[in-house]
Amino acid sequence: MAERRMISRKIAEDDRFVDMHPVSKLLYFYLVLNADDDGFVGSVKMINFLTNADQNNYDELLENNLILEPTKNGVYVITDWYAQNKIEPKIYKATEYLSVRALLFIKTNFAYTTNPDEKDIISPVDYWIKQGRDKKTPPEIQAQQYLEQFQETSKKVPRSVEETSKKVLAQNRLDKNRLDKSRLEQNRPDQTKKEKINKENNYKYINSSSNGGMGETLLNDGSSASSIENNATTENKGNSAVDSGTNQDSINSLFNY
Template identity: 40%
Template sequence: MAERRMISKSLLMDNRFLGLSNDTKTLYIYLLSFADDDGIVKRSMMIDSVLRVDDHNYTALEENGLIIPDKNDQIKVITDWNNLQSIRKDIYRQTTYLEVRSQLFMRTDYSYTKNPDDKNVFSSADDWIKNGRPKDITDFNPLIQQHLNDRNGIRNGDRNEVRNLSIDQYSTDQRSIDQDSTAQRRTDQLSSDQDSKAQQTTNIKYINRSSNGGMGEILLPANGSTSTKYNNATTESGVNSGEDNGVNQDAENNFKMDPERTQEIASLFDSLNQAFDVNLSVDDERLRMLFNNLLNQYKIGYIENGLIELSESAGSQNKGNVKSLVVNHLSETVKSLLTN
């Protein structure tokens, strides 16, 4: 995600924006700043807490047409993203929320809508992005007609008639298409590598050791002398370290998740890195298994609150200490927050 976003005068003078309360205006600017390159952003408990905003503020943005909600109420789409931001092809990175983007359509003013029957819709968002995100189209009529034909084909059940939009109509270059193909191949390879790593973890055992609550870990081969995947040795407080970490053997051996769960885990890594000001990789299998197990028990917002609580109580930590802190204490922190 880019470190900088543009705020245009047209936005600041838009009556929909001017009519908002000051805290809702600030929230919208924050959403713009944290959105990915397709204008999709996940609601952050940290931002809500800092700005002291709630559902009412998000509803105001939705009612004014500035954001589009998703069925997952934590995900928001910036309606006018493509008018407010110009992102070069060579630095553009597509969203990780592909399922959300697949439900969006492009209007002739380049804004998003979820209504495919809007008379101004000329393409699906996926097709428009695949074809280079052009914003210099001079004649929308052929594209609108093509979209209507495709829609009629879907309604009639004749999916064989549904065709992709013509690249010639967009006057885009082949390089952007090749980049998308390359990015997809890299994504597929990464997924394959991650599956291999997950399989390899079945040959590793972890033992936590520390006199201050388990802030370190040792890796042992699977044929070591310990009797279980996670050693039954306790910390000085006498608590079983494997269960404290919120990670079980089933989660490790069967670590295959659906796309929605993968997105939730990626979001938790974002929250973790923001809370502790680090950049731990989403490829970290130990943390991924921890988050996956916790998501089976708690809503994602509770886990994010637990990360914030840990960061506030721990203060500044290096990457290694942050990982150990989260692995050893996040589960108990979430539990304690729910009982308060």
């Protein structure tokens, strides 16, 4: 933390400051002295001990807009910090309370505010600090520059989101087509192999009983196992009829004898 801080005569001799209680004045000096490079004070126990300040003194500073409403963690912000202090970029160290700073806006008189609807706002504090904490360029020009930057960013965001969505959908369709094609190529050899096995099973060769087993009968795809069984049954019946006729002739010849 720096050993020296600046306080403007414009603040110290203003009526709102002169009319305050002496302890409140001393409290303000110690808050400025112990603030970090962005004007934030996170620990006030030692300050309260040195100044004998209580909550009434903090409320008085708050009523005169010399400090902002403290956070739940007890972080106090010096309202006119950048109106009084100028810290060179080489030695500047950003505050550790970035979540608090993200809620603030910088005004044309370089004072902090938490109200984004005020007319004399330059930009959010984070943007202003990112741009180099410029206090030389007229605040009106800085406000116009931020407005143009904000409008340009707003135009790009929806388009970029739409383009990103289209790219994602197109990539998903491409990946799906590739996956379907890969599955088709994998299934094609299996299907061909299956058809070949079925064809071989349908084409069966059996010995023909009509030619004494010397020939073969080819069954095509239209043949079935039931037809084969029917043919075999018919042949067996024919053979049984021949055997019966032969036996009858033998009996008749025996009687004749």
